[in-house]
Amino acid sequence: MKSISIHWRNKDIYYGIVVTECLKCGRKSVFKWSRCPYCGSRELRVLKSKGLGVVRDYTISYYRGTEDLESYPRIIALVELDEGVKLIGELVDVDVNEVKEGMRVEAVLRRVGSDDPNGIIYYALKFIPTLRG
Numbered sequence: 001m002k003s004i005s006i007h008w009r010n011k012d013i014y015y016g017i018v019v020t021e022c023l024k025c026g027r028k029s030v031f032k033w034s035r036c037p038y039c040g041s042r043e044l045r046v047l048k049s050k051g052l053g054v055v056r057d058y059t060i061s062y063y064r065g066t067e068d069l070e071s072y073p074r075i076i077a078l079v080e081l082d083e084g085v086k087l088i089g090e091l092v093d094v095d096v097n098e099v100k101e102g103m104r105v106e107a108v109l110r111r112v113g114s115d116d117p118n119g120i121i122y123y124a125l126k127f128i129p130t131l132r133g
Helices: 004-009 011-015
Strands: 018-022 028-030 044-048 052-061 074-081 086-091 104-114 120-131
Touching: 044 104
Parallel strands: 086 120
Antiparallel strands: 018 028, 018 044, 052 074, 052 104, 074 086, 104 120
16 A cells, blocks of 8 residues: 555546657657656656547447446547657546537546545546637
8 A cells, every 4th residue: 555645646647648759750649757668868857748539439338347337438538648659548527418529628636436435536637528719
């Protein structure tokens, strides 16, 4: 089990989107890297994403892995962030019939569980439709 102090020391890693830009080849990737995953350069710049982007593709999952029937169906989306990288995340707060490619979305923090009633509360980044630019 993780201690609370370790968990919160890593909160920026767990609860933010970080983009690494290579100053040599110009490519960007999600996560903080010590070397460019494309060319191997150590000349990198780390950017904190604003979490805004566009749905490029999506799928709807009807698989029920838990008894929590309120969270189904789930919409899993390929999101292209405004910083130019793509990642996969769950799209929430939208009806499955309203989802479309090109929809503007933003990353938000949502509670996903806890160890017990008095334990660590776990959060995750999910995407919601947005009107912000």
